[in-house]
Amino acid sequence: MVKHSAILTVILSLALSLSVHANVKVDQPAPDFELVNEAGNTVKLSDYQGKYVVLEWTNHLCPYVQKHYDSGNMPQLQSKYTQKDVIWLQVISSAEGKQGHVDAEKAMALNAERKASPTHILFDSEGEVGKLYRAKTTPHMYIINPEGDLKYAGAIDSIKSANPADIDKATNYLDVSLTSLMAGEEIENKLTAPYGCSVKYKS
Amino acid sequence: MRLAALLVFILSFIGVSNAFENTTATGPHIEVSLHSENQIWHPGSEQWIGILLAPEPEWHTYWQNPGDSGEAPSINWSSDANLGFGDIQWPIPKAIPVAHLVNYGYEGANLLMVPVQVPENLNQENITIEASLSWLVCKEDCIPGWADLKFTLPVSTQSQPSDSKRLFEEQRKTLPDAQLLNGKFEVTEQHITVEFEPPVSSNWTLFPLRSDVVQHNQPQQQVSDNKQVTSVIPVSDYFIANNDSLRFLISDGNTAYYLTANANAIGPVNSDDFNLWLLVAMAFVGGLILNIMPCVLPVLSFKALSLSDTHMSLTKKLGYLAGVLFSFNVFAAMIIAMKESGSAVGWGFHMQEPGVIVALSFLFVYITLSLLDIGPTGAKFSGIGQSLIKGDNFTSQFFTGVLAAVVASPCTAPFMAAALGIALLSDNFTAIVIFNALALGFALPMTLLMLSKFFRQWLPKPGEWMNQFKIFLTFPMLATVVWLVWVFLGQSNSSAQFALMIALLLFALLLWLASISKGIMQGLLQLSAVSFLVICVYLSTSVTPSASINDANQASYKQVYTTESLQSLRREDQVVLVNMTADWCITCKVNEQVAFADQEVQAALQSESVNYLVGDWTNKNGEILNFLQQYQRSGVPLYVIYAGDTYEKVLPQILTADMVIEAINQAKKEIDHG
Structure with a gap:
């Protein structure tokens, strides 16, 4: 029995050590990071203090990303909010050799083709920022307010599917959350389970 | 192995289904097909249809909860007949790790079966069934797919199995149990x-x-x-x-x-609510019983006969009730004051304390003896009732009530003592409620008699039966003593229990001797009985539970949490681990079975420099509630470690042995540095 508990304890300690890095929390300060953008410049989250920031994890080959790009849903959201002075950061955490990994040139070409207009494309092929934010899927959306607090993390909308026909039926969490925030209201669902493809991390 | 065989078996079915219509479709890395267990259906039967998802090796499809990513297949059924489609019977899934995530699903082919109710009154020769299907098939990358599958089946009076029947039979073996x-x-x-x-x-x-x-x-x-x-x-x-x-x-x-x-119902069982009503009822009945005590009933009857209710105002009639209530509340207030000043100097009245149990068992033996007219009180005051009948204005009625309560005390003492015991163990509110219930019970018969002569006919006549009843009452009292002595065993050991029983016997003997003695001798015997009681209670506070009777839960290194014990240990610069637990708390049990059951942890907790205080929140307890609130918690578990007055640290709610040991070592270091 004692030996048994010892084994369990080991398993438990392992479980605890794995779950320690719970460092992003809604309504808490969003952790700062630095990544290189499509022009080769370093972009820091803290550069955008005073503005709303959207983080969008993406992978152009993921069917769930394609659902929202090919339908025009994601590009529309990008243009709607960047016009309202929101900083939209598209983050690509696909590691080299994995699905969705692209260089700056390809990424810009893709955005041009898809009429996408994020403020910057950020390359995170080491996956450090993705793991810092615990980005699980593409798409996985985050909203940070002008004070630098994380206000929303989760799915883009309420229907988990790869079917573009579901977009109109769904509640677009990103859209309603940003609208509420900018109107000074509380967000109804601050944290939702994201859906989509797994982020193709290096490890 | 069985799974592999099944896989091979299932694969052999792909593309074999009846060429009714488009029953199969192919997507990247997957083939999907529509099957029916029977190829001819009959009205009024339950039929089974299913979609076979057959991905390529290493590719997988999903269970109803896909896990971290992915998507469960979805099927929209439609038909030209009025069929009832049931839910998908999901086969047992497995956890599939994909990079840093885990998905739940199926590697290899699986049939998603659905029961179909075919109505009795079906009036068509053929049934067409369409399935609008969407799926996601993944390796590390995922590919969604859609297909519309369709077949038409003839309807006849008898069902006939199809080629796919075995597929259904095999897949049924992989379904969860019906239990x-x-x-x-x-x-x-x-x-x-x-x-x-x-x-x-x-x-x-x-x-x-x-x-x-x-x-x-x-x-x-x-x-x-x-x-x-x-x-x-x-x-x-x-x-x-x-x-x-x-x-x-x-x-x-x-x-x-x-x-x-x-x-899980979070929160302690509020046993007080139930107990309070029970205690109130008992106190009320106890109050009623007081009226038929030999020193009260004769007087009551006499008063009842002499009453003339014609020209008494209601206020006057209620004067007696007011007087009784007043006296009992004064008594309750005195007890509460005594209790408060007692706990201020560190006395606790808890049933967990052997001293309290011993004192209560002496008390109930004393009650028994006085009911038997053995002992220092007895029914020597039968004549006291005279004052009850003088005057009939409010003041005199009021003081009649007071006198009834005070002067009748030789008879009421046993019940008052019991109420006192309960009051000492309860919170102040309960104490006051109990005394008022007792007072109402006591005052009710007389008040009713005053209000209306209608009740007078109900008044029992005094007689020998009163004494019989009084003697009968000794049995519940003795039963209480038996229970208390049994409780005491749980807190001590069998030798201590034996000693207690002998002590109770000697106590009874001394009181009896006192009751038949006179003058100084009587006083001496009474004094020795009282000192005997005091010595026993004192000794019992140091008894240790025997190991054979008590399980690990009551191991001696554990101490019962009290605010006072924590404060004094902290003042003495001690390391204290507080464990707030409850029987109904599942997480607490896990910690007790794993972290606290660890030998190293046990050794650490038993070491002299560490004090282990356990608070049991199974039932409501004000001190534990305060402690939890101090840490903004609404429930247990809560583990806090202290090193003296300055250091405190809240531990996680799920503990490992290492965490506890590390916390203890850290606290010890703080003491050394402090």
């Missing part, structure tokens, strides 16, 4: 704890039906206690706690059961 289980769950800061009783013991993995309950990629810890299994799983970041029940599939890979877990 449904029930369990409880509890959510702490970072974990969800699920307790259930599986029909067989095995290594169970829990698959939640919702995707926002657990962190799918985290290991699940399992603790078994007899048949009960408790699983501790890191809770999902997306889990929003409410009182909804949660559904899981528990699986050991071969067998699986659906489990419905209800939120």
